[in-house]
Amino acid sequence: MEIRKHWPLYLLCLPALVFVLIFSYGPMVGLVMAFQDYKPWLGMTGSRWIGLDNFERIFQYEEATQAIVNTLIIAVIKIVVGIIVPIVMAILLNEIRLAGLKKSIQTLVYLPHFLSWVTIAGIMIDILGLDGGINRIITGWFGSEPIFFLGDPNLFRPTVIVSDLWKNFGFGMIVYLATIAGIDPSFYEASEIDGANRWQQIWHVTLPSMLPMIIVIATLSLGGILDAGFDQIFNLYNPLVYSTGDIIDTYVYRSSLLNGQYGFGTAVGLFKSGISLILIVISYRIAYKFANYKIF
Incomplete structure (x- = not known):
């Protein structure tokens, strides 16, 4: 009855549903490769079944274990700085009273988000390469040895994290600016009557009002x-x-x-997806409990 009543709306959703079924759920048939010694010329029906052997190899290969550790380190730091910096920048930007300056800064920090990583990687290679702009300054002005930012294992993670922050913090700041814009002005007026200065208003009014959204995003x-x-x-x-x-x-x-280990690669990807699914369920439960956030 509900479908018959609102059939035009369901019809509009049909192309998106077909798209998801074909490109998101259809390929999931290939997950069976994670449990096989998959050979392309034999296909999924002819490849030998090996059970959980591919998953056991994840923790036997040093490269696989290191990849998991690297992922956790980089992702956690990205999440932390990706929350803190947009909050700070949103608060600082909100304190700017010149509308023209405020809009100009907003535009400048939003723009990198709309550039692809291919474009940004090319820019970074030109800037951070051994013959890039920064190393020309280091060698030409200071007479020091060039720094291999993208080839030094100790510098690669900081470079990745800083570049990701530069690209995305402006877009993440939008949510917090919208939250600040929705704060009741009477709160600031009451705090000003009580003698609070701007920093005290930020600490006792702005941040507590932003806290539910911060919890949700975190x-x-x-x-x-x-x-x-x-x-x-x-x-x-x-x-x-x-x-x-x-x-x-x-x-x-x-x-x-590249190496043709299709079954093992599928197992690693399935392992990651399974852990991510569990974390997503947990995060939604936490968001609902502490911030009353829910999708349905």
Whole structure:
């Protein structure tokens, strides 16, 4: 009865549903490869069944274990700084009273989000390469040895985290600016009557009012704790930084598509997806409990 009454709306949803079924659920048939010694020329029906052997190999290979560790380190730091910096910048930007200056800053910090990682990687290579702009300044002005930002394992993670922050913090700031805009002005008026200065108003009015949204975003970010950003890492890393820069997604790409270990690569990807699903469920439960956030 409900479908018959609102059939035009369901019809509008049909193309999106078909798209999801074909490109999201259809490929899940291939997950059976995670339990096989998959050979392309034999197919999924002819490849030998090996059960959980591929999953056991995840923790036997040093490269796989290191990729998991690298993913956790990079993803956790990205999540933490990706929450703190937008909050701070939103509060500071909200304190600017010149409308023109405020809009100009907003535009400048939003723009990097709309650039692809291919474009940003090219810019970073030009700037941070051994013959890039920064190293020309280091060698020409200061007479020091050039720094291999993208080839030094100790510098690769900070470079990745800072570049990700530069690209995305402006867009993440939008949510917090909208939250600040929705705060009742009478709260500030009451605090001003009580003698609170601007910093005290931020601490006792702005931040507490933003807290529910901060909790929601922080908890929902848990679902991406195993997602360190394939596009970014793939366009920036090289064999010299595998020890600190290789993540689960890039390891799956190399082990399956380049080395032909399709079953093992599928197992690693399925392992990551399973953990992410559990974390997403937990994060939604936490968001509902502490911030009354729910989708349905």
